[in-house]
Amino acid sequence: MRLSSAEDAVNLQEDINKVFRWATENNMMFNEDKFQLLRYGKLEEIITRTEYTTNSGHTIERKNNVRDVGVVMSEDLTFKDHNSATITSAKKMIGWIMRTFKTRDAKPMMILFQSLVLSRLEYCCTLTSPF
Numbered sequence: 001m002r003l004s005s006a007e008d009a010v011n012l013q014e015d016i017n018k019v020f021r022w023a024t025e026n027n028m029m030f031n032e033d034k035f036q037l038l039r040y041g042k043l044e045e046i047i048t049r050t051e052y053t054t055n056s057g058h059t060i061e062r063k064n065n066v067r068d069v070g071v072v073m074s075e076d077l078t079f080k081d082h083n084s085a086t087i088t089s090a091k092k093m094i095g096w097i098m099r100t101f102k103t104r105d106a107k108p109m110m111i112l113f114q115s116l117v118l119s120r121l122e123y124c125c126t127l128t129s130p131f
Contacts, residue, residue: 079129086121
C-alpha cells in the first residue's frame with residue numbers, strides 16, 4: 001500500500017508537469033503564486049516527505065483550508081470553516097439590512113431576508129450537509 005501511495009505522489013507531480021507543458025504549448029500561463037496544496041489522508045509519512053513544484057521549480061504552498069467556488073475545504077474534510085464563514089457573512093448582511101431599512105413590517109423584511117440572507121445560507125448546503 002505504501003508503494004502505491006508513493007507512486008501516486010510521483011504521478012501527481014507528473015500530471016502537474018503535463019498541465020504546465022500543455023499551457024506552454026497553447027500560449028497560456030498560470031499564476032503560480034495562486035497554487036495551493038490541500039493535504040489529507042492517513043499516511044503521514046507520504047504527506048510530510050513529498051512536495052509538489054510548479055513549472056519554475058517553486059514549491060506549492062501547503063494550506064490548512066482552501067476556498068474554491070465559494071466553498072472552504074479543510075484538511076480534516078470538515079466544513080467547520082465554511083460554515084463559520086457563511087454564518088458570519090449572513091450575520092453581516094442581517095446587520096446591514098437592519099441598519100439600512102427603517103421598516104420592520106413582515107413582508108418587506110421577509111423579502112429582504114429571502115433574497116439577501118437565505119441565498120447565502122443555502123449556497124452549497126447540499127454539499128456541506130447532505131442529510
